[in-house]
Amino acid sequence: MGTFGSFMKIGIVTGGGDCPGLNAVIRAVAKAATKRGWETLGVIGGYQGLLAPQKYRLLDYKALSGLLVRGGTILGTANRGPFSAKTGHGETRQLPRELFEDTMRGMEQLGIEALVSVGGDGSLTIAHQMHEFGIPIVGVPKTIDNDLAATTMTFGFDSAVACATDALDRLHTTAESHNRVLVLEVMGRYAGWIAIYAGVAGGADVILIPEIPFRYESICAAVTEREKMGKHFTLVIAAEGAKPEGGNFVTSGAQQQNREARLGGIGAAVAEEIEKRTGKETRVVVLGHLQRGGSPTNMDRALCTLFGAEAVELIADKKFGRMVAHTGVTVDSVPLADAIGHLRTVPLDGAFVQAARALGISLGD
Numbered sequence: 096m097g098t099f100g101s102f103m104k105i106g107i108v109t110g111g112g113d114c115p116g117l118n119a120v121i122r123a124v125a126k127a128a129t130k131r132g133w134e135t136l137g138v139i140g141g142y143q144g145l146l147a148p149q150k151y152r153l154l155d156y157k158a159l160s161g162l163l164v165r166g167g168t169i170l171g172t173a174n175r176g177p178f179s180a181k182t183g184h185g186e187t188r189q190l191p192r193e194l195f196e197d198t199m200r201g202m203e204q205l206g207i208e209a210l211v212s213v214g215g216d217g218s219l220t221i222a223h224q225m226h227e228f229g230i231p232i233v234g235v236p237k238t239i240d241n242d243l244a245a246t247t248m249t250f251g252f253d254s255a256v257a258c259a260t261d262a263l264d265r266l267h268t269t270a271e272s273h274n275r276v277l278v279l280e281v282m283g284r285y286a287g288w289i290a291i292y293a294g295v296a297g298g299a300d301v302i303l304i305p306e307i308p309f310r311y312e313s314i315c316a317a318v319t320e321r322e323k324m325g326k327h328f329t330l331v332i333a334a335e336g337a338k339p340e341g342g343n344f345v346t347s348g349a350q351q352q353n354r355e356a357r358l359g360g361i362g363a364a365v366a367e368e369i370e371k372r373t374g375k376e377t378r379v380v381v382l383g384h385l386q387r388g389g390s391p392t393n394m395d396r397a398l399c400t401l402f403g404a405e406a407v408e409l410i411a412d413k414k415f416g417r418m419v420a421h422t423g424v425t426v427d428s429v430p431l432a433d434a435i436g437h438l439r440t441v442p443l444d445g446a447f448v449q450a451a452r453a454l455g456i457s458l459g460d
């Protein structure tokens with residue numbers, strides 16, 4: 096790798112599932128780098144863009160207009176292919192050394208001296224493996240799931256919660272008009288953050304999260320209890336990773352090699368069972384990729400900007416192998432190794448679970 100003088104050329108890569116705020120991070124990194132007199136190359140299509148024939152674009156000031164509010168990623172992203180480090184239900188795969196040799200060669204050909212990897216558990220696991228190989232890399236925590244250890248908040252999460260809360264608000268009025276039960280299935284993989292934040296913010300009556308296996312009797316008791324109180328409608332929010340006691344995750348589509356399992360379908364299962372057991376007309380809405388689309392919220396725009404500036408600072412200080420992190424108070428950094436390997440799930444004794452129980456919201460247990 097090149098030596099560090101006052102000028103540097105850095106690369107930025109977005110990997111894994113997209114989410115609101117990726118462009119805002121790209122903008123912040125490129126702006127902060129430009130301010131230092133550096134040059135930023137945006138790698139196209141995830142890490143694969145570093146392999147020959149390399150795909151990239153120059154991120155000069157002109158390229159950055161409008162990025163703060165724009166959803167998706169102008170660089171494209173990938174959660175499959177040779178750089179896929181997660182399989183099944185979150186198991187980790189060590190990527191071959193030759194792949195990293197090719198990556199290093201690609202970076203050298205482009206003159207990239209350090210890389211910013213913007214990603215979730217999968218992409219940052221790859222970033223950590225790259226760091227161990229010797230590639231100068233720093234991470235920025237992205238995922239709507241909010242399940243990365245070592246940061247109290249990932250960017251994209253707040254936007255996803257806003258979308259799910261808006262959906263609950265809309266379902267509220269139609270459920271009430273029709274005296275129905277409405278089940279909203281949201282994303283989040285094996286963590287219930289989106290479900291519990293949106294459930295509390297949107298006034299759900301039942302919140303089902305992977306951390307608390309549910310019982311159908313308990314969900315139906317909540318529905319009939321509300322009937323007795325004269326509330327003839329019920330709102331249920333179910334995380335895609337929620338499952339009944341002793342049951343398995345519900346997945347959709349066949350399991351593909353070297354890819355993570357695709358969760359989905361628990362909402363329909365819950366709706367069917369509620370209708371069967373209570374006789375209440377029940378409908379299901381799967382929010383799906385709506386949660387990942389559109390403009391980032393104010394909170395995410397700010398977080399992305401702080402994260403991007405801190406990532407450039409880490410590179411300037413040659414603090415490689417670290418991920419920028421939100422500590423709850425400020426933005427700092429932690430070793431990449433601390434961020435991967437185990438997921439940050441909703442604590443059972445945490446404020447959200449406690450507040451939900453205090454208000455009489457059913458958690459299905």
Ligand code: F6P
Nearest residue numbers: 112174238239240282283284358
């Ligand atoms: O990790 C983000 C996420 O949106 C999960 O919440 C969801 O399970 C998964 O990605 C969906 O992935 P895909 O876009 O490949 O269907």
